[in-house]
Amino acid sequence: MSKANTIAPRDTAAPRNFGTILKELDWRRYVIYIGFVVVFLFFAVLLRDQGFLSPNNLLNIFRQTATITVMAVGMTYVIACAEIDLSVGSVAGLSSVCTAMVLSQWGLIPGILAGLAVGLVVGSINGALVSLLGIPSFLVTLGMLGIAVGVAQWITASAPQPILNDTFNMLFGSGNFGPIPGLVVWSAIFVVIGAVVLNRTKFGRQVLATGGNRNAADFTGINTKRIKFQVLLISGMVASVAGMLYAGRLQSGRFQWGAGDELSAIAAVILGGTSLFGGFGSIVGTLFGALLIGLINNGLILAGLDSSQQQVVRGAIIILAVALARKK
Amino acid sequence: MNTADNVVEMRAISKGFNGVSVLKDVGFDVRQGEVHALAGGNGAGKSTLMKILQGVYQADAGEILIGGKPAAINSIHDAKAAGIGMVFQEFSLVPSLTVAQNIFLAAEPLGPGGLIDDRAAVRRAKEVFSEMEVDVDPRAEVSRLGTAYWQLTEIAKALAQNATVLIMDEPTASLARHESEALFELIDRLKQRGISIIYISHRMDEVYRLADRITILRDGRHLLTEPLTEVTPEQIVEGIVGKKIEGQLSYRARQVAHDVAPLLEVRGLNAGHRVRDVSFALRPGEILGLAGLMGSGRTELARALFGIDKVDSGEVLLRGKKVSLASPQQAINAGFALIPEDRRAQGLVLEHSVQDNLLLPLLGQIQRGPLLDSTKGKELSSSLIKRFAVKVAHPHRPVRLLSGGNLQKVVIAKWLGTDPDILILDEPTAGVDIGTKSEILDMIRELASAGKAVIVISSEYPELLAVSDRILVLKDGSIIRDIPRSEIADEEYLQLAVQGV
Numbered sequence: 001m002s003k004a005n006t007i008a009p010r011d012t013a014a015p016r017n018f019g020t021i022l023k024e025l026d027w028r029r030y031v032i033y034i035g036f037v038v039v040f041l042f043f044a045v046l047l048r049d050q051g052f053l054s055p056n057n058l059l060n061i062f063r064q065t066a067t068i069t070v071m072a073v074g075m076t077y078v079i080a081c082a083e084i085d086l087s088v089g090s091v092a093g094l095s096s097v098c099t100a101m102v103l104s105q106w107g108l109i110p111g112i113l114a115g116l117a118v119g120l121v122v123g124s125i126n127g128a129l130v131s132l133l134g135i136p137s138f139l140v141t142l143g144m145l146g147i148a149v150g151v152a153q154w155i156t157a158s159a160p161q162p163i164l165n166d167t168f169n170m171l172f173g174s175g176n177f178g179p180i181p182g183l184v185v186w187s188a189i190f191v192v193i194g195a196v197v198l199n200r201t202k203f204g205r206q207v208l209a210t211g212g213n214r215n216a217a218d219f220t221g222i223n224t225k226r227i228k229f230q231v232l233l234i235s236g237m238v239a240s241v242a243g244m245l246y247a248g249r250l251q252s253g254r255f256q257w258g259a260g261d262e263l264s265a266i267a268a269v270i271l272g273g274t275s276l277f278g279g280f281g282s283i284v285g286t287l288f289g290a291l292l293i294g295l296i297n298n299g300l301i302l303a304g305l306d307s308s309q310q311q312v313v314r315g316a317i318i319i320l321a322v323a324l325a326r327k328k
Numbered sequence: 329m330n331t332a333d334n335v336v337e338m339r340a341i342s343k344g345f346n347g348v349s350v351l352k353d354v355g356f357d358v359r360q361g362e363v364h365a366l367a368g369g370n371g372a373g374k375s376t377l378m379k380i381l382q383g384v385y386q387a388d389a390g391e392i393l394i395g396g397k398p399a400a401i402n403s404i405h406d407a408k409a410a411g412i413g414m415v416f417q418e419f420s421l422v423p424s425l426t427v428a429q430n431i432f433l434a435a436e437p438l439g440p441g442g443l444i445d446d447r448a449a450v451r452r453a454k455e456v457f458s459e460m461e462v463d464v465d466p467r468a469e470v471s472r473l474g475t476a477y478w479q480l481t482e483i484a485k486a487l488a489q490n491a492t493v494l495i496m497d498e499p500t501a502s503l504a505r506h507e508s509e510a511l512f513e514l515i516d517r518l519k520q521r522g523i524s525i526i527y528i529s530h531r532m533d534e535v536y537r538l539a540d541r542i543t544i545l546r547d548g549r550h551l552l553t554e555p556l557t558e559v560t561p562e563q564i565v566e567g568i569v570g571k572k573i574e575g576q577l578s579y580r581a582r583q584v585a586h587d588v589a590p591l592l593e594v595r596g597l598n599a600g601h602r603v604r605d606v607s608f609a610l611r612p613g614e615i616l617g618l619a620g621l622m623g624s625g626r627t628e629l630a631r632a633l634f635g636i637d638k639v640d641s642g643e644v645l646l647r648g649k650k651v652s653l654a655s656p657q658q659a660i661n662a663g664f665a666l667i668p669e670d671r672r673a674q675g676l677v678l679e680h681s682v683q684d685n686l687l688l689p690l691l692g693q694i695q696r697g698p699l700l701d702s703t704k705g706k707e708l709s710s711s712l713i714k715r716f717a718v719k720v721a722h723p724h725r726p727v728r729l730l731s732g733g734n735l736q737k738v739v740i741a742k743w744l745g746t747d748p749d750i751l752i753l754d755e756p757t758a759g760v761d762i763g764t765k766s767e768i769l770d771m772i773r774e775l776a777s778a779g780k781a782v783i784v785i786s787s788e789y790p791e792l793l794a795v796s797d798r799i800l801v802l803k804d805g806s807i808i809r810d811i812p813r814s815e816i817a818d819e820e821y822l823q824l825a826v827q828g829v
Contacts, residue, residue, distance in 0.1 A: 196699070209684075213673070213677040220656070221656040221659070222656075222688075
């Protein structure tokens with residue numbers, strides 16, 4: 001594969017034939033892709049008469065998972081850094097509400113800025129409490145989950161906030177870019193940027209090092225407090241964009257948007273092979289994790305299961321996939 | 329040889345991992361009541377052999393006899409039942425539990441109704457400690473005790489499970505000198521009670537002090553087993569390394585220009601309780617040794633200089649200019665590098681690859697625009713691997729798979745890649761085999777000759793005396809002596825100086 005691989009292979013008496021390569025191949029790392037293909041083929045055969053393979057349905061899967069995908073990209077950074085962010089779902093709800101309210105008063109640009117401001121403020125508070133005060137992110141963001149959704153419900157008096165601005169709705173979720181649904185474009189943008197930054201920049205490496213061994217990262221001159229702050233800020237900002245995607249797709253802001261999404265996002269990240277203990281992260285894996293969840297949801301609906309049965313089957317599949325992907 | 333005395337006998341053991349042979353046809357035996365030293369370079373197969381005896385790994389071929397009878401040791405549980413106890417190098421205690429609770433962990437004495445009888449546990453722990461003739465409070469929480477007590481608890485834990493053979497892996501690595509001496513006396517007492525000890529150590533003086541016989545492994549093969557009365561230290565070193573070590577471990581006078589301006593000057597430095605009013609100067613090309621007991625503030629001084637601990641007062645001058653060292657980043661930018669005390673916890677991200685670890689402080693060097701250039705990264709890491717002779721088959725495999733000596737080389741390579749002016753090494757050769765050790769000491773000398781300034785912290789006096797041009801003796805956070813190497817006649821002189829006599 002590369003020059004670096006051939007440096008002084010001490011004691012490697014065994015020839016690297018195809019068999020040993022296959023044996024050394026860490027298939028657990030690819031379990032999400034295998035799982036995705038297996039589940040896809042399963043539904044393709046089982047539900048061929050229900051229109052599972054129709055282009056429309058396939059695009060639908062992408063569309064339905066877009067908000068989770070976007071949130072999960074941010075979550076990948078947080079989990080790879082050995083932290084967690086439970087507030088993403090309610091941040092999305094709060095962001096949708098703030099965007100809708102400001103938009104109806106002051107117009108498009110202030111509306112978008114208001115949504116982003118929600119992510120900025122909540123992400124900064126999360127980050128500051130975790131990095132400066134050293135409070136575990138699990139507790140900080142658990143508290144923030146309640147605060148954000150509470151504020152969203154409070155300022156709207158539980159009422160939905162309609163969005164009548166067509167430009168906003170077209171841009172965030174309802175529209176298409178050419179033949180491609182806008183939501184698909186949004187998730188593609190986040191996945192591409194997320195993957196490049198995590199794998200190919202100094203910041204990405206420092207996130208992984210901080211998650212892998214914070215002590216060693218500190219000794220290496222990495223400002224790990226800043227890194228922890230930054231990942232939680234990123235997660236908050238990304239969640240606020242996801243909230244705007246909800247608002248645009250459903251043409252309203254509502255405090256319930258995003259409720260419970262934190263769990264789907266975490267499941268997508270873990271399914272995608274990111275270590276819950278930090279140090280490793282795969283954005284492409286996360287995308288497939290999110291798509292797998294979307295695939296399962298879609299397939300189960302087409303199969304005619306009711307929502308209680310869907311939940312049981314979905315839970316079982318997630319446990320199974322994580323069990324297969326775990327290290328020995 | 330009378331095999332009836334052998335409490336443990338391992339015959340023709342072979343073991344490989346992924347097609348790479350680690351042990352080839354190795355024999356090893358332990359007699360009742362003997363201390364048997366096991367020596368060999370990093371990667372010679374010592375730990376694999378011991379892990380087979382403990383039931384962590386299973387041998388591919390060969391057999392194990394316990395008390396003369398073939399035994400199947402397929403799990404740690406089997407090994408315990410066979411009377412084999414391990415005193416772990418990285419202690420295996422639960423810090424939040426008490427000493428007694430740790431000793432009887434998973435073997436708790438039960439009272440009526442199947443509930444744990446803590447009182448009986450304390451009583452039995454006391455019995456074990458009194459047999460060991462040491463004074464440890466079984467009710468104390470382990471986290472509040474020092475490392476020496478952790479080790480005593482570990483030993484008591486093994487003895488409480490009726491171990492007849494104790495495996496000790498570098499037991500003195502984290503002990504102060506008088507604690508080590510107490511451990512040696514304990515080992516003598518255990519020996520008299522008929523307990524056998526397999527003693528793994530890189531320190532020659534300990535091996536001669538304690539062991540009856542020595543077995544040396546090299547490259548996975550059995551090299552020799554001899555009573556220590558029959559071999560010289562030189563033979564042992566040569567056996568471990570595979571070649572003669574010529575004088576790397578003895579001091580060679582070096583020329584340090586005294587008329588040049590100091591590279592580093594520290595004035596009245598105070599940091600926390602362990603660094604008090606420290607002042608010294610360091611010239612380019614000079615190797616400065618820091619000696620002192622555990623807790624004398626050596627490590628803390630290094631941490632303060634590297635910006636990890638907060639400096640309360642005092643100033644640091646680099647080439648005559650005042651520098652601020654408020655964070656490791658600033659220290660690195662100023663030209664400092666610190667090889668930390670604990671390479672696993674502080675030096676490396678163990679689950680990441682060798683290459684990623686090497687490049688972590690060097691990411692700025694391989695950037696092209698905002699992105700990292702992977703080709704440049706590969707070239708840089710392989711040049712570092714070559715330059716520091718790190719033995720690594722796959723730079724993309726996790727660094728934790730390397731042996732202790734190679735881990736340390738990765739840490740050193742990672743830091744020297746930043747081309748520092750001032751290199752601080754905290755216990756650079758702890759747990760490193762003698763071959764690698766001489767390589768590291770040579771590396772230190774080369775750096776100094778190239779005009780860098782080096783600070784070496786070490787608890788091993790021979791090593792400190794081998795490289796240092798000048799030695800500072802610390803006590804309670806202050807420098808009590810500043811001695812040029814030429815004035816130190818021998819180890820004893822330094823030892824007395826450290827004790828403040």
